[in-house]
Amino acid sequence: MAKEKSTEDKIINAARKVFIAKGMDGTRMQEIADVAGINKALLHYYYRTKTKLFERVFTHAFKEVFVVLERAVSNEMDFERFLEKFISQYIKLLKSKSYIPQFVIHELNRNPDLIVKQLQDKSFIKEKLFQLVDQAIEDKVIRPVPPVHLITNILALCIFPFVARPIITGFAMDGDKKKFKTYIDERPEQVIAFVKHAVLINQKEEA
Amino acid sequence: MAKEKSTEDKIINAARKVFIAKGMDGTRMQEIADVAGINKALLHYYYRTKTKLFERVFTHAFKEVFVVLERAVSNEMDFERFLEKFISQYIKLLKSKSYIPQFVIHELNRNPDLIVKQLQDKSFIKEKLFQLVDQAIEDKVIRPVPPVHLITNILALCIFPFVARPIITGFAMDGDKKKFKTYIDERPEQVIAFVKHAVLINQKEEA
């Protein structure tokens, strides 16, 4: 099974696990060492401080859930297919990284300066996305709606369930985690239909 | 101006401020004492432990952003007006408590058991809300959509911007906080229109 890993890999994987589960403040270096199966001093040998190790983990996590935007704007296609592709692929991605959004959002709120480093030279993504929406409006494919709002709406519908999972599970599913899984599996279809009805102009009923 | 407050009030207010800004793990009792203008020992005199003080703050914060659901189901009205009222009032509320959603969500993710205590005897709200949606579907006011999805969609659209503020401000507004404020001011109108188009059946263009 080739479960062999370098010490550095073991540390990074352990750090990811613990930081994402407990946040910067809630994490203990000892716990990372335990999970990695090594000892505390070694952590400091590889990454001099907790902060440095955290920043490394955070940057990686941020990219994991952000670069999807970058990929999204690089493919040329009509707006309806863009919606379908983007929403289904993004929710699929989030399912496999379901604890990352809350982690990233929390740490960004704790320390908003972090965002600056992460968004270096990323403004072209915003331009492209806004342009995509503006073009669809001009082509009468969607009704006129400010790009920021449409884009944040789509992201909200995709991301929110993962962030609010305990509330949704507790409030609407009587704490039953299986029901939450079912709900998430239904999401792509539901979100796509919701957004299409919300903005597409010649939306006809389909078979 | 009657700025006089009991010590207990000073403590609670300071604790709210610090816990909501920094979370349970990031908060220091010393900082709460400093903000309250008293000394650390006095905190323990009123609330024996940090955990107890936290729980008091958390419960209050949770109620502040949750009871709106309770109020929403107690007013009888047609579905379209329910949407308008709920969305505009909820966003208005969140504007005045804009740091609470992220706080509540983070702590609930760190400790999902907290949700159980908060939702004691609240299942009637869920029943009423689901019923409201089912009724609207039956009356052909909205297209058929599973109640959980519609409700979480609405909540996502209202809450997400406050939770993701640093990302939205950094990504779409070049870090300009004034633009974020404008964006939030536009939200009620935008969200209401979005949801109406998404689900209302005889949606006609209005003047």
Place this chain on the structure above:
DNA sequence: GTCTATAACCGGATAGAC
């Protein structure tokens, strides 16, 4: 590179004077 031991500090909680 990896370990044990320990330094240096921090933070929650308490004792006890006023």
Place this chain on the structure above:
DNA sequence: GTCTATCCGGTTATAGAC
């Protein structure tokens, strides 16, 4: 009720042996 002083466990980080 409110304060000062202090205890004590826990946490990051380093020293130094192997």
